[in-house]
Amino acid sequence: MVRVIQQTIFIFLLILFLAALPSVIGVNPEEKTLTWDFSKLPQVYGDFIKEISQGSLGTYQLGYQEREISEDIGDNFNTSLLIMLVGVNIGVILSLLFGIFISRFRITRFVNTLLNLFATIPDFIIIILSLILAVKIYKMTGIRIISLRPDAGALNIWFPMVLVGIAPTLYLFKLVAVKYYQISGEDYIRTAVAKGMRLNYINFQHVFKNIEPFIIAELTKVVSLAIGNMFIIEYLLNVSGITKFIFLSSEIQPIAVGLFSMLLISLITYFSVRLVLYLFKRGFLYE
């Protein structure tokens, strides 16, 4: 419990520090040197706390327009949350499926090699390549598979979901593959084989149960990977999600609000994956 409180405090401090960073760092044009101006900090934080305590989230700049954050945050939050939830959950399920349960078949081995190959390519390159591919497909066939207009509905949102899902899938798949191979050399697997249990049964009852703690331990890393990619994807694909507040401004108000909503989104995503794993365990595993 102490650790959870400690972590919460650290994350809060980290976010507040990050949000104030643009107003602290600057350049001195005459001497051409970096300057750290910490004297602004109390004022910046004072303004932030005053704004929050008045019950408003403050304003942000959209072009030349100054808009209330609280008016726009609902829709943007939902969009980002939807993308993250679908992307990360798909990633976890796919990596488990290909990593453990069907990895031994000849056809899936091909998929595994493909996944391994993709895992060596950095995520942002995959994102750019897929964009190039989408443009090419549109030029060649005239079929519009993605749209960069924020009001295009499903066309605007399905592609980000897939792209957000790529990084968690590849990362977890690599991890699961290594762990699966390690665990299958353990003595309790030999016992299970000697008892004449079926391979599927061993995969469910012995292997999955022992891989699950590693997956849960890596889950924060997976979610943070997905969040990192989400920033880039929303920026490149013009999705009006929560990152709009963060990239369009350099004031503390929108950045801090944006980062805190990101924190909330990743918490919800984390618990949704935990729920999926729990349901899977209740449904398929003999407890």
Added chain:
Amino acid sequence: MNKLFRINYSLYIGVIFVSFLFFLSIFGPYLAPHTLTETLETKYENGTIFAPPLEPFEAAEFPLGTDKWGYDISSMILYGIRHTIFISLAITLIKMMIGTIIGIYVGTWKRTPSWMESIENSWSYVPLFLILYFCFNSINFGNILETSTLIFTFIIVTSVISMPSIISSVRKKSTEISKSVFIEAARTLGASRHRIIWKHIFPQMKESLLVMFILEIVYVITIMGQLALMNIFIGGTIVRYDPLIYLSITKELSGLVGQARGNIYGTLHVLVIPLILLLFTTLSFSLLANGLKNRYQSNYQRTPWIKTGFEPKLMPKRKEYEKRNSWWKFTDEKLISVIFIFIFIGVAFYFYSITK
């Protein structure tokens, strides 16, 4: 036929590719056909017009084509690749050295302080490129600062902020190893903490540290690429208004990709060529890491009892104790120490050349 399958291709291909990259990054500027400021003048020759943007492989003088202002892409790449390689190497060297030392010592403590774990956990939540984005968003534009200052700042900030993850993974491994029986035996025999760490724990982890080192290089390049998509190019961004364009000062690879982002609809080769080079860079480091991992895995893994689909095809390479040690005998360790010496010299040379 079986023997052909058992060659560790990714190790050999990785070594060849990485040494090619080193060659390019050291001698690149001397090989470049043009300087960074020369442009293609529109000309009319034998019935064809040569005008920018030139497609690749059209003119012998401009082998990879030009961008829409007539600057040679191959020269830009040859000038820029050393920044990409050496900056990522420098960052990885700094953070791996400090991170390993801290992590390995903390791992042998009786218990890890809880504040340390919570810092590591909360740090892993925030995407690193976001911290760098906020750090550089206000200083990177409009070449007010010197390029070398920006590069040094980037190297230091990136190595500091990515250290917690290294410390955490080294610490976990070190804790795990320090529970082993042989550590207990060494302790009983009166070995000091430093001896236990450097003679018993470190040799156990040096292989995984090497793999981690190479993967971290790829990770740094990824961060540079992500920043470049936000128009933050390492070494400074030139901003031109009317029309608004962002240009990289150093012509570093990810910067080239970032500044050519607008070419996705039309002159695709301006974007694709640096992207392929960047892909090649990351791929060769990944191949090297993968090859090393394959070798260590085949040496140390236990054989699985069930069919997993991940069986390595490589034969384990055993240590041969009987053979006499002559001084030129080729071993992995010698190769790796030579590579590290080269990396050190290269990075030092690079620092010297950018501050000059």
